Amino acid sequence: MRIIFVHGTGVRRPRFDELFQRVGAGLLKRFPDADVEPCYWGDEFGATLGAGGASVPGMVPRQAPPGTVADTAEDPETVEWLLLLTDPYCELRVFAELAVEADTGFAVPGVRSPGEAVADRLRALPREPDPSDELAALLRETDLAEGYRRALDAVADSEEFRAACAAAEDDATASDLVATTGRAVVAVLLAEARDTALCTGDERDRLVDLLTGRLGGTARGLVTRGAGVLLKLGLRLTRQPVLDRWRGEFTSDKASEVGDILRYQARGEALRTRLQQMIDRSPEPPVVIGHSLGGIALVDTLALAATRQQPLPVHLLVTVGSQAPFLHELGALAGLHPGAALPSGFPDWLNIYDRKDLLSYLAEPVFPGDPRVTDHEVRSRQPFPLSHSAYWKLDAVFDRIGEALR
Template identity: 75%
Template sequence: MRFVFVHGTGVRQDRFDELFRQVSAGLLERFPGAEVEPCYWGREFGAELRAGGASVPGTNPLAPTDVDDDPGTAEWLLLLTDPFCELRVLAEIRTGAEDGGFGLPGVRSAGETVGGLLRGLPRDLDPGDELAVLLRETGLADGYRYALDTVSDSEEFQDACLAAEDDAVAAELALLTGRAVVAVLLARARDTTLCTGDERDRLVDLLSDRLGGTGRGVVTGTLGVLFKLGQRMTTQAARDRWRGDFTHEKASEIGDILRYQSRGEPLRAHLEKVIGRSPEPPVVIGHSLGGIALVDTLALAALRQPPLPVRLLVTVGSQAPFLHELGALAGLGPGAALPAGFPDWLNIYDRMDLLAYLAEPVFAGDRRVTDHEVRSRQPFPLSHSAYWRLAPVFDRIAQALR
């Protein structure tokens, strides 16, 4: 019996050698004497940064290096991660202050006044109100009521209100509350909002003014603490280095997919050649992008006739069914059924692998297509590579061939 193993995205020679060793061991244990042929395509058909990553901002040695960090960027990165972080720090600072006062019974503190103002803000704004206009223009209007209620009901805001016993701290509280509301809005909208830093700051101004604040120009103690933390975490140099390292690390993984989608014909021709020279119909096994390329290759060959002689197609952790749902497979038109000469197809997946998809529901009623679930008990992305250490993967292939 003959097997051909086709690797997935981002794999280069050293990694392929280890993968092929694992796959061969699993197959030969169940099929002694079988031939297992490696199909390594990463060097010839994979992607690489041909200019050494010169397109990544901050990594070009000829580019200007005098880039000033924007203080707001550092602060808002923290706020988008935790919209209540400033309110929490305010409450802790004021509660632990040596000169903290004691509230008088029956007297409403300055912080409680801010709380009342937030709860009293109209949830339905006049369409002509500047705040309403800006919320609409930035795509944040739908989340306004939710953001107000989320902040006003939060334990962090209530603690901060109790800690703000004088007018100066209440003014700071009003500013931080406005920032918290806007942070909730932005975090909820994520990349669906079209909001610049200037528009974000104007939203904060409008909200904090209505809460009795004095504007965001005042650098408060709370902002000072978090700004220093934010600067440490998000200096431009750190961001540039992170982006450069990330781009180089992920270039082959993402690049292989993009290159295949735009220029996949040479790889498909190579796979067709490898399969066609086999002395007997092989079992072809494709991991991840390798499975996509095999589905495309076999479908295109079957459409041309005669089909490639393949005993069984095995895809493992494959996105081929998902791409077919999107109409993005090169070998099958949108919604098309598998052609008559397409081989039996075993699709193995782990539901913890976010890059693995089901084939049976996509090709409903086609008895050639079978899904099989395995469980590595690993989270993603470890689950995407753990298949080759799972005995049930090879057991299921053996069962299909019996």
Template identity: 60%
Template sequence: MVDAPGGQVGMRFIFVHGTGVRRERHEKLADLISTGLRARLPTAELVPVYWGDAHGAGLSAGGASIPGADRVRGAESGGTPLDEETAAWALLLADPLCELRVLAECAAGAEDELEVPGVRGAGGQVTDHLGELTSDLPPAGELAPLLRATGLAGSYPSAVEQVAASAEFADACDAVSDAAGVSELVSATARAVVAGALGGAGDEAWCTGDERDKLVDLVVAGLGGTGRFPGGRAAAVLGALALRLTTQPALDHWRTPLTTRAVPALGDILRYQARGRPLRDHLERVITSSPEPVVVIGHSLGGIALVDLYALAAIGQTATPRPHLLVTVGSQAPFLHELGALTGLPPTAGLPPGFPRWLNIYDRKDLLAYRAEPVFPGDSRVTDHEVSSRQPFPLSHSAYWKLDAVYHRIAEETEAST
């Protein structure tokens, strides 16, 4: 424990980042987590541990080993369908213009007979408003701060320009002819812009489903609308199509970014599995240097390294002091133990007697997050806690740190352990 102003007792939190994080992003992430912890625990002190440069991976051949690196979309295959909303956004992330394309087809098929040659279509006003959105963001209002808070400020302007210049948008504007059609066009255009901004930001986006929906609402307002348009023809077709897809098309779409632009998301894990001791030694030095017990938080690969470290300490192979609480977030440690690939524990072994209390936080839409309780049945030290960012993978893997539920549960478990 650390002494805090006013006689309060504070807690030191050590945070170990996960795969794909390098210096600039780590600094932003540490600020975000420190703010989230202090909102629940005002005297919390965060000690971030950066390891990306020294212990992270890179592609020595520039990604030449990746099959289909020049193709984003993969073939469809069978599997368990995503829920409709998440699946629809997975489609939009892969192809931000797909809903506009569907809308143009639906509207043209229903309203061809209403067109008057030489008369500007009802969608012309949306074209005008979208053109205005390509200019610099106004300093007043909610949009600019929300774009900055979600990491989309850099990708948003180009997303607007790409939608405005697309044939899909022009066709949809030409096809609509009444007020209902314009309302549906506004909603589809706003979703295309937000999806383009999310896709452009990639793993730099920290955005929950609620924030994403708020961004759509703000863009709708900028386009002259009054809210998202429920029950539209294009949205219904898109939802039905999305439910036919499985997680595999999304995985195929993200394969190249995960192994080139975001190579450490895979490479860091593989490097750790082959040469993990230097990272564990680094963590042990940082943790041992703390003058009092701490709460340790590990995201993704950071959680694997911490589970290994404390398992090895519990069986006497290291002298790492036991923390008040171990927290893993979006971690693969339970899955690796099922595979018999966790360094700190023999295959099928339970947690050793000296292992700390373990809170494991996961989002089922995060394909890199796994449950721990079923892997260690009957062990009262292990607690799973499910959260939901309402985002498809891979955005769900980064969105934890914008969720109040994550900090709330960490605070609850911290207070219970001290």
């Protein structure tokens, strides 16, 4: 039996040598007489930064213009808003805890507290602002108008806001609460809209200004104690400051992983020709196994040959953690026209996936009713991205290949 193994994106030597040794050992354990052949394509067909990363901001340090100071500090606004977009109520929670710790105990029984007054003003805000006022115009310009009512109600009805209002027992704390509430409403708006919002940082800040003013506040830019705590936490936990500072190094390290996919999509013919030659010169119909991008290239190669009515003699196709079905669903698979079925002459296809691997996809639902296509789930019990590489340490992967061949 002849088995050809095609690696995936981002693999270079010596990592490939280690990977192939592991894959070969797993296959030979089950098929001692098999001839396992590697298809290493990383150096010849993989992506590199041809200009040394000159296109990447931060790859080459740049001198600050004369008379200016280089910006080496972290951006506190970006850090705080990253946390708020992930959890719009986090600042309200921190505010409530800090306010309780600082409570002086001077609340007057029977008198509405300053925090309760903030809650009243939030509930009293018109859910449909006057179309002619600045707030309404800004909501329209940022594509956030549709979610405005929901954002106001969501914050007003949240346990976090109620706890923060209950903890604001004096005017100074209530002033902080107003600023925190304005940011929370805008954070809910942006978090729900995601990338459909067309909103700059200046527009975001103006929305906070307007809401803060209508809630009884005066000035944006007030850094509350809660915001200060979030900033310190964000500098430790959020990825944006790290990415900003190390973008050049990060891009260089990851260029092969993303770049291999992009390069294959643009210039994949050379790799497909290599695969066809390896299959053609095999003395018997081989088993072809492709991981990740290797699976895409194999599906393309076999589909294109079968479409030309020159099917390649392959005993079994195995894709592991592959994006081929997803690309076909997008209409982006080179070997098949969008929506097309697998052509006559395409071999039996075993598609192995792990639902924790965000780069693995199902093939059976994309080719419904095709008896040649079989999905099989394995579980590495690892989160992504570790799950994308863990297949080759799972006996279940090799056992399922052996079952298909028997």
